[in-house]
Amino acid sequence: MAPTPTANLLQLLAEESDNAAVKDEKAQSKFTIPDIVIGRLPVYLRTLRLLADEGREVTSSQELGEHLGISSAQIRKDLSHFGEFGKQGTGYNISFLCQQLQKILNVDRIWPVILVGAGSLGTAIANYQEFESSGFRIVSVMDEDPQKIGQPIGDGLQIEDFADLKQRLVISNAQIAVMAVPAHAAQRVAGQLIEAGLNSILCYAPITLAVPPRVRVEYIDPVIHFQHMTYYLR
Amino acid sequence: MAPTPTANLLQLLAEESDNAAVKDEKAQSKFTIPDIVIGRLPVYLRTLRLLADEGREVTSSQELGEHLGISSAQIRKDLSHFGEFGKQGTGYNISFLCQQLQKILNVDRIWPVILVGAGSLGTAIANYQEFESSGFRIVSVMDEDPQKIGQPIGDGLQIEDFADLKQRLVISNAQIAVMAVPAHAAQRVAGQLIEAGLNSILCYAPITLAVPPRVRVEYIDPVIHFQHMTYYLR
DNA sequence: TAGATTGTTAATCGATTAACAATC
DNA sequence: TAGATTGTTAATCGATTAACAATC
Numbered sequence: 151m152a153p154t155p156t157a158n159l160l161q162l163l164a165e166e167s168d169n170a171a172v173k174d175e176k177a178q179s180k181f182t183i184p185d186i187v188i189g190r191l192p193v194y195l196r197t198l199r200l201l202a203d204e205g206r207e208v209t210s211s212q213e214l215g216e217h218l219g220i221s222s223a224q225i226r227k228d229l230s231h232f233g234e235f236g237k238q239g240t241g242y243n244i245s246f247l248c249q250q251l252q253k254i255l256n257v258d259r260i261w262p263v264i265l266v267g268a269g270s271l272g273t274a275i276a277n278y279q280e281f282e283s284s285g286f287r288i289v290s291v292m293d294e295d296p297q298k299i300g301q302p303i304g305d306g307l308q309i310e311d312f313a314d315l316k317q318r319l320v321i322s323n324a325q326i327a328v329m330a331v332p333a334h335a336a337q338r339v340a341g342q343l344i345e346a347g348l349n350s351i352l353c354y355a356p357i358t359l360a361v362p363p364r365v366r367v368e369y370i371d372p373v374i375h376f377q378h379m380t381y382y383l384r
Numbered sequence: 385m386a387p388t389p390t391a392n393l394l395q396l397l398a399e400e401s402d403n404a405a406v407k408d409e410k411a412q413s414k415f416t417i418p419d420i421v422i423g424r425l426p427v428y429l430r431t432l433r434l435l436a437d438e439g440r441e442v443t444s445s446q447e448l449g450e451h452l453g454i455s456s457a458q459i460r461k462d463l464s465h466f467g468e469f470g471k472q473g474t475g476y477n478i479s480f481l482c483q484q485l486q487k488i489l490n491v492d493r494i495w496p497v498i499l500v501g502a503g504s505l506g507t508a509i510a511n512y513q514e515f516e517s518s519g520f521r522i523v524s525v526m527d528e529d530p531q532k533i534g535q536p537i538g539d540g541l542q543i544e545d546f547a548d549l550k551q552r553l554v555i556s557n558a559q560i561a562v563m564a565v566p567a568h569a570a571q572r573v574a575g576q577l578i579e580a581g582l583n584s585i586l587c588y589a590p591i592t593l594a595v596p597p598r599v600r601v602e603y604i605d606p607v608i609h610f611q612h613m614t615y616y617l618r
Numbered sequence: 619t620a621g622a623t624t625g626t627t628a629a630t631c632g633a634t635t636a637a638c639a640a641t642c
Numbered sequence: 643t644a645g646a647t648t649g650t651t652a653a654t655c656g657a658t659t660a661a662c663a664a665t666c
Contacts, residue, residue: 192611239666270508284607350613368609373518375602377426379584380490473642
């Protein structure tokens with residue numbers, strides 16, 4: 151067996167040496183953490199911060215679970231993928247666990263974000279003050295409407311020409327884009343963002359984007375939530 | 385065994401008569417459709433409508449799956465919970481399947497929705513024109529800020545006093561609320577909405593609400609999506 | 619020490635997928 | 643008829659939970 155590609159994984163997984171003799175892909179999928187677990191970490195983090203704001207110093211998987219409506223076992227299991235963060239008998243130190251989750255999620259820094267679309271939704275997003283404390287800063291708001299280009303928006307920004315995307319990206323170094331554009335423009339805009347090198351998109355347009363596998367897209371569409379709720383209504 | 389409560393289920397499940405002798409709760413949980421399936425139906429519907437807009441008349445589970453990045457088997461399985469909507473060899477008639485999904489999701493009508501919070505996000509939501517075609521109409525926008533009350537908003541609405549919630553609900557008959565309020569106000573506002581009789585809430589505030597079991601809450605928080613994405617970034 | 623709570627294992631539960639007979 | 647695609651079954655895969663030894 152070729153030693154080199156496996157060696158990398160072995161470093162990452164020092165304590166897993168027993169099972170390390172498996173094939174590379176297997177190893178990947180075996181030790182890779184389920185995306186569904188990753189998806190819950192931001193919710194844990196948000197809740198922990200709320201507790202910290204209330205002046206609390208420790209909590210338990212049980213308390214967190216009650217807050218969130220999930221089982222304490224799930225919380226402990228989820229965290230156990232990343233290490234041991236608690237103390238038997240006492241629980242978790244809130245600010246320590248916050249720090250750890252921020253590191254895991256890579257939000258122990260500020261990520262520059264590009265916002266495309268300066269309609270009323272885009273404006274609301276640009277105005278939202280709380281991104282910064284969560285690890286994100288909107289560094290650029292772009293639109294295609296000549297009427298809008300040059301107008302002030304958000305906190306000291308000016309609407310820029312989406313045609314200048316590539317130049318702006320060189321300066322901002324953003325890897326993340328938010329799309330607040332009409333559905334009919336969304337696929338084209340996504341294509342341009344991807345072509346310019348972006349690989350993470352948060353899409354507010356009510357459409358599933360066709361993107362290459364390297365690009366991650368998440369969606370926000372209130373209609374999907376409404377229609378989910380009405381299934382249970384009469 | 386008491387015949388009456390079971391009888392109801394038996395009607396609903398005529399063809400399932402073999403297994404119908406189980407306990408009520410069991411029967412419920414056995415024949416109840418998984419929430420995760422319900423959650424995909426609006427996405428199917430959205431995609432089908434897009435195809436319809438392109439003038440397409442039929443599609444297949446394979447084509448839908450490719451659009452959405454899921455397996456054709458999953459789509460067929462999901463739909464099979466509700467009936468048979470396709471034709472072997474040809475696939476699904478798009479407009480027929482749209483109609484059926486709309487019925488299943490109860491969006492073959494217009495649901496009145498109350499919007500609480502007339503800040504910039506609330507304003508963006510109030511301005512959004514596309515709810516109507518998906519089954520929803522914002523009938524009331526409320527806020528607590530005396531400066532805002534009385535101002536025009538959205539399509540011919542006026543911002544109303546949130547203190548008048550109960551009277552407004554009597555008129556509008558809304559069962560669904562959207563909360564676009566600051567995090568610090570969200571739990572209180574939710575309590576008031578629930579106390580007034582609402583049972584479905586779409587919450588844009590970055591907080592998990594404590595609500596009684598009869599109330600369904602869905603959340604939209606861009607930060608959760610951002611932090612999910614940054615896990616995969618360097 | 620007694621009580622509490624973790625991290626982890628094994629069992630359970632549920633969701634997804636592959637495969638195929640039925641049939642358009 | 644030949645080809646395509648459904649609806650459904652059974653197998654697989656993965657996620658959640660219950661339980662408990664370890665230990666603070």
